[in-house]
Amino acid sequence: MVKELRDEEPQVSSFDEYLTFLLIRAEVALSQEFYERIGYAGLSETAWRVLATLIEHDGMIVTALAQTTFMKQPTLTKLLDRMVRDEFVERRGSPGDRRKTEIYLTEKGRAVATDLVRLAQRYEVDLLDNKESEALKNLLRRLIDGCLARRNNNQRRRGLR
Numbered sequence: 001m002v003k004e005l006r007d008e009e010p011q012v013s014s015f016d017e018y019l020t021f022l023l024i025r026a027e028v029a030l031s032q033e034f035y036e037r038i039g040y041a042g043l044s045e046t047a048w049r050v051l052a053t054l055i056e057h058d059g060m061i062v063t064a065l066a067q068t069t070f071m072k073q074p075t076l077t078k079l080l081d082r083m084v085r086d087e088f089v090e091r092r093g094s095p096g097d098r099r100k101t102e103i104y105l106t107e108k109g110r111a112v113a114t115d116l117v118r119l120a121q122r123y124e125v126d127l128l129d130n131k132e133s134e135a136l137k138n139l140l141r142r143l144i145d146g147c148l149a150r151r152n153n154n155q156r157r158r159g160l161r
Contacts, residue, residue: 034123038116042086046071046079051088051105051113052120059102061094088112 016022031045038048049069054060060068066076080103083089088109094100105113124133 030127034120037119037123041112041116043112043116044079046075047083047088048116050076050079050083050103051109052117054089054103054105055110055113055117058104059092061100061102063100065103083109 016025035045035048038045043051046069049071050065053065053068057068062073062076062080066073069076071079080089080091084091087106090104090106092102092104094102127133128136
């Protein structure tokens, strides 16, 4: 039985032909140098994701920020504690719902985030020309949207949503 299943599986000659593996390799290759650069600013990769998100969406509630930055909420809460201590962000109660906490960049956080966004943009330009970069981003967005739609459909079929 095991042999039959193996015979039916697609034959992959190289890990570079497996999309998930290729995406992971690309992420590691792209991010290593960039994360080394932000490490010199005293920031972790996760802190960078928070700052980069807040530069465009200042005042997000913690739940939305966790989802956007691909972090579990308890992990984000601990990170935010450090970022508040280091004066990158501040917490404010939501005016519409006291149970919710909104996260805002401080002046220091905005300055650091602005510098890092510029660094990220320059790094991107060094890697791909504008046309290639936009084409790749559009393809990745399509891939993400397709994966999320498929996941939601599967959850609906199984009664999880």
